[in-house]
Amino acid sequence: MxxxxxxxxxxxxxxxxxxxxxxxxxxxxxxxxxxxxxxxxxxxxxxxxxxxxxxxxxxxxxxxxxxxxxxxxxxxxxxxxxxxxxxxxxxxxxxxxxxxxxxxxxxxxxxxxxxxxxxxxxxxxxxxxxxxxxxxxxxxxxxxxxxxxxxxxxxxxxxxxxxxxxxxxxxxxxxxxxxxxxxxxxxxxxxxxxxxxxxxxxxxxxxxxxxxxxxxxxxxxPAMMLVELLDISGLLKHRSRFSHKGTHGHALLLAGGPGCYGAALLATKGCARSGVGLITLWAVNEVCEPAMVLWPDVMTICDNGLIEDIELIDPEKFMAIGVGPGMGRTKRTMDRVRQLLTTWRRPMVLDADALNVLAVERDLLELLGPHVVLTPHPKEMDGLLGSKSLSSYDRHLRTREFAMRTGCTVVLKGAFTAIHAPDGRVFINSTGNPGMAKGGSGDVLTGVLAGVLAQGYDVLNACLIAVFLHGLAGDLAASVLGQDAMRASDLADHLAEAWVRLRRPLNDPA
CATH class of the missing domain: 3.40.50.10260 (YjeF N-terminal domain)
Incomplete structure (x- = not known):
């Protein structure tokens, strides 16, 4: 770096x-x-x-x-x-x-x-x-x-x-x-x-x-560190010839609600290209039905709206969980985020509507810790901070202090996405382009990050890998479709090629 x-x-x-x-x-x-x-x-x-x-x-x-x-x-x-x-x-x-x-x-x-x-x-x-x-x-x-x-x-x-x-x-x-x-x-x-x-x-x-x-x-x-391709390639785990689906982890996604089905599907698409062994999508029926057609290898749990269902999540079964895309700003979302923060101790990604819950229910900030990753865009980060930042640099300083105080990792999305570690270090991602400034790009990132975390990477390395991979896929999509025409779904389509690019410097025999 x-x-x-x-x-x-x-x-x-x-x-x-x-x-x-x-x-x-x-x-x-x-x-x-x-x-x-x-x-x-x-x-x-x-x-x-x-x-x-x-x-x-x-x-x-x-x-x-x-x-x-x-x-x-x-x-x-x-x-x-x-x-x-x-x-x-x-x-x-x-x-x-x-x-x-x-x-x-x-x-x-x-x-x-x-x-x-x-x-x-x-x-x-x-x-x-x-x-x-x-x-x-x-x-x-x-x-x-x-x-x-x-x-x-x-x-x-x-x-x-x-x-x-x-x-x-x-x-x-x-x-x-x-x-x-x-x-x-x-x-x-x-x-x-x-x-x-x-x-x-x-x-x-x-x-x-x-x-x-x-x-x-x-x-x-240094004030920050710039993350580049060889830095990420060196973090990747070898995929053993003798591994099986369980070896590569099981990710759970809680996403999608009334009127916001696409966010859940994009998060699932990202997770499906993350390298994770198993994926379960917990969503409303309107999301589960198309998901089962698009990705037959993704397991689904149909959400009946009962908060007690969250208690059915087996902490021994799922290695990581991604929460928030398209869930909506509802009491049900609020209740579920609260219960997960109270009970879940494995890696957890909170995005979108889950972040909006934290901005309103500020007592939940005390429940954050080293297993939690937040993925806000600048406006969402200001909501978490409780007031509008004076400048992007002011937001950077306040985010660094927030990560250190709460003990969580914050992925502050932007032209140069910044990963703020709880020890005060800040890592700047070098991939990505303005064509990714479209609705749904962050949902794809949530799915990718949940999938990488489920594979057993430590939280910081998982964030570095997922953010770089996500940006690289965006760059590959832009090289084919152009920044104007590319969509978040195109970004997800190029995750496979991005993985190939990351693995290439390693000469990985797998």
Whole structure:
């Protein structure tokens, strides 16, 4: 897994490493500029025959000046606009300006509203005005520059981060920001990438190493960890040649109610592709009948509406239970969630209407524990928290505290779904796409997660596997159908191929 740092932690690690004498600051800037220039030269930019570098007064501007030098050395036409934002150029910035002057690279200066900036049709803009050291919203006139860049329609490549982005850890509302098509993030992943208020302006991004030694982050706690394919493949259990259906667990789904039959069917479809050995669906007759036709291998229990029936659930028979999709906001749902939280001690996933019960019956929060997984979307999470969050980062902090306080695991769904563990660690999922922002996608996840939990994975690993698998299936569906046309049912249809992709790195003989 790759660590994700907030900007303050990253900059401290960089500064401490330079201060220790292990690396030299100008070497890091040279590495950053050369590495970014190499990546830019490798990009497909068919309409850009020239480059415009917007360089600030700090070391991010210095990186841009180095990039300009390497582009010029590669024979590309490049000009630099120096953006004077009121501070003196850093030493390295000034040195690299002089080197460009010696090469006869064109340098222009702007310092306020009255200074215009023209962007030619054949220019690609490289944004190096402000980097990760920005501590406050940018000045209005610089925000105007950012807006002019946006309106130009030209390709924009940001270095380290788009100018104007504030680390959400600072707790300040952002102002104007450059909107990039591509961002070359220096050395390490940073938190602004993963929150909608800032992440949207990065466009496509990749990390460019700048030469910090491995020990640079020793003692620096990452804010989060990014989960990728090989991380998940390494968690998967081997399916023994001598295993049987009981070996792979028995999942129970409580889902579906009057008028909400589809949610239960989607959860069942997800569970059926989770790898679990046995599935029982407990639902109203209107759900059980089509389920028996669609999945003859799924057992069913027809719900007669009696709360006492819950007592018939054999804790020795079922390894995990998924509760909530389509159950409805009824007293029956409330009673069943309460009884399960009181009596059930094996892994349990609560989603949708089960979460709505917790938001209303707040005494039930005291019954949560390490065997419980909650899978809210942002609005449902705010309901669990008892009030609306100020921002997505505020919600992230409050969710982390909630998971630690209640002892449960929270899967906070979103563009980058975050798994909040009860020990305070946060894991960011790297799969998924906007085509999954459709009703029913979360129901599929509930079924997949219940099925993975039933196979005996510990709660955290089950969440990591299920969320990654679910997102990967969504990516595969989008690659065939497109993000616009794909539906939640298409996502479930691609779970089988997603499993194949996950198993492939293992060369699993099974």
């Amino acid at each position: 790759r660590p994700i740092y907030d900007n303050t932690t990253f900059r401290k690690a960089e500064s401490d490493t330079i201060g220790s004498g292990v690396v030299v600051a100008h070497e890091l800037m040279e590495n950053a500029g050369r590495g970014c220039a190499d990546r830019i030269l490798a990009m497909d930019l068919p309409t850009a025959t020239r480059f415009l570098v917007l360089a600030g007064q700090g070391n991010n501007g210095g990186d841009g000046l180095v990039i300009a030098r390497y582009l010029a050395l590669a024979g590309r036409q490049v000009r630099v606009v120096l953006v004077d934002h009121g501070s003196q150029p850093t030493e390295l910035n000034a040195i690299n300006r002089e080197r460009l002057v010696e090469m006869a690279v064109r340098l222009d200066l702007i310092s306020g509203f009255n200074d215009g900036i023209e962007i030619a049709d054949n220019e690609c803009v490289i944004d190096c005005i402000f980097g990760s050291g920005l501590q406050r919203p940018i000045a209005e006139w610089i925000a105007g520059v950012a807006e002019k860049v946006r309106r130009s329609g030209r390709r924009v490549i940001a270095i380290d981060q788009p100018s104007g982005v504030l680390d959400p850890a600072l707790g300040q509302a952002g102002g104007g920001m450059v909107r990039a098509h591509h961002t070359l993030v220096l050395e390490a992943l940073r938190t602004p990438l993963f929150f909608p208020e800032t992440g949207e302006v990065y466009g496509q991004w990749e990390v460019v190493p700048i030469g910090l030694p491995e020990g640079a982050y020793q003692g620096c706690a």
